[in-house]
Amino acid sequence: MMKIPAPQLRKLAQGAKNAQAQSGRPVRLDKDGTELPINACPQMYRAILTFDDGPEPTRELERIIAILNDNGIRGVFYLLGEETKRSPDAARLIVESGHIAQSHSWDHEGSGLVRFHKKQDIVENLNRAQMAIAEATGKAPTRLRPPFGARNQLVREAVGEVGLKLTLWDIDTNDWRKPKGLDEHKFSPARASWKKMYDERKHPLDILMHVQQETADRLDGFIKSMKGDCWQFTVYEGA
Numbered sequence: 003m004m005k006i007p008a009p010q011l012r013k014l015a016q017g018a019k020n021a022q023a024q025s026g027r028p029v030r031l032d033k034d035g036t037e038l039p040i041n042a043c044p045q046m047y048r049a050i051l052t053f054d055d056g057p058e059p060t061r062e063l064e065r066i067i068a069i070l071n072d073n074g075i076r077g078v079f080y081l082l083g084e085e086t087k088r089s090p091d092a093a094r095l096i097v098e099s100g101h102i103a104q105s106h107s108w109d110h111e112g113s114g115l116v117r118f119h120k121k122q123d124i125v126e127n128l129n130r131a132q133m134a135i136a137e138a139t140g141k142a143p144t145r146l147r148p149p150f151g152a153r154n155q156l157v158r159e160a161v162g163e164v165g166l167k168l169t170l171w172d173i174d175t176n177d178w179r180k181p182k183g184l185d186e187h188k189f190s191p192a193r194a195s196w197k198k199m200y201d202e203r204k205h206p207l208d209i210l211m212h213v214q215q216e217t218a219d220r221l222d223g224f225i226k227s228m229k230g231d232c233w234q235f236t237v238y239e240g241a
């Protein structure tokens with residue numbers, strides 16, 4: 003391949019700028035020929051897409067993974083131990099596809115982990131989930147998102163004892179509320195406040211969703227609209 007000398011490269015770059023100046027605005031096309039804005043983002047914002055309650059239903063999990071893969075995004079899945087035990091192949095697919103599997107405890111019963119009155123019962127519940135997820139994926143979770151986000155002192159102590167990091171979320175899509183799915187009217191807080199929130203918190207915003215059909219249906223559209231609005235997707239630091 004012919005190597006273009008640096009001055010000529012600069013000239014080419016200048017030419018592109020001039021072309022943009024003439025057309026009045028920057029133009030860039032994606033691989034389908036769709037016009038994309040360039041230099042339209044004075045700043046990029048970062049978010050983490052997290053999916054609770056998997057790996058079942060496995061069909062929806064597979065759809066979500068396919069959408070993330072198509073968009074070049076790694077997602078984080080908070081898995082239930084008992085569902086992982088029933089559907090280990092689906093849990094394995096998460097990790098094999100480059101995504102991250104974390105713990106959502108063993109089950110989703112009652113009020114979650116706060117239903118227990120003994121720390122040891124919580125530790126056992128968490129350890130069962132650790133075993134099931136490690137067995138299926140080859141990796142033990144490092145984080146726990148408690149069902150319903152429900153936690154108390156006992157839960158915090160048990161989570162620490164198992165060596166997990168208690169992790170909640172920044173944005174709740176409320177995708178489980180009827181009508182189910184990703185609907186901006188249900189997002190809490192409202193999307194209009196996310197960029198300010200990102201600037202204040204100085205860490206990628208954790209966006210909570212669930213493994214379910216209605217979320218899979220709208221996920222691609224949501225991702226594309228976020229990308230078009232200067233958002234990038236990442237995973238937790240140190241994953």
Ligand SMILES: [Zn+2]
Pocket residue numbers: 054055106110149150
């Ligand atoms: Zn849940």
